[in-house]
Amino acid sequence: MSELTLFLIRLAYxxxxxxxxxxxxxxxxxxxxxxxxxxxxxxNASPGKSPKPAKGGRRRGAPTHLIVVExxxxxxxxELADAPLIIGRGTDAAIRLDDDYVSTRHxxxxxxxxxxxxxxxxxxxxxxxxSVRITQPTTLTLGTQIRIGKTILELRK
Numbered sequence: 654m655s656e657l658t659l660f661l662i663r664l665a666y667x668x669x670x671x672x673x674x675x676x677x678x679x680x681x682x683x684x685x686x687x688x689x690x691x692x693x694x695x696x697n698a699s700p701g702k703s704p705k706p707a708k709g710g711r712r713r714g715a716p717t718h719l720i721v722v723e724x725x726x727x728x729x730x731x732e733l734a735d736a737p738l739i740i741g742r743g744t745d746a747a748i749r750l751d752d753d754y755v756s757t758r759h760x761x762x763x764x765x766x767x768x769x770x771x772x773x774x775x776x777x778x779x780x781x782x783x784s785v786r787i788t789q790p791t792t793l794t795l796g797t798q799i800r801i802g803k804t805i806l807e808l809r810k
Contacts, residue, residue, distance in 0.1 A: 683775055684756050716769060716795050716808040719762055724804030725751050733808075737763035740801060741774075754778045754802030762793070762808075769793040769808060778802060 719738060720730040731738050731747040738747040741759035750759070756776040763770055772790040773780040780787050781800040793799070799806045 680777060684777055715767070717810055719748065719806055720809055721748065722805050722807050726804060733769070737761050740806070748806070750801065750804050752802035752804050755804070759801055771799055
């Protein structure tokens, strides 16, 4: 092999090594500090103010809370009136989960009109609806099971 070929192979190896190191640092950073949430996605309600109910009040049969039905934190719940709700291990989470497979800011439950959505916030181990891993905001209905780590949550009335 020529000297140029060996130099190019070494250079490519070094580049691949650095890509691996930087991606590992990125994963560790997002797990420790959470994924960045754009200002527009944080919700329009100011802290201390409750969101205004939809015109005509809440729809009959609409979900009112999110509850942990299986896992270490069984029974923990958050009122949907406080949406958007963050789920994770962080101190800012509406539902804090003591689960090794849960990221600091793991998932978010939010509303758009009369529909509720769950969104994975770039977690390491993913968020599942039933047995399907979600990769984008996904519609939730009453009783749909959300699996985060070893914990299962549901929307309920």
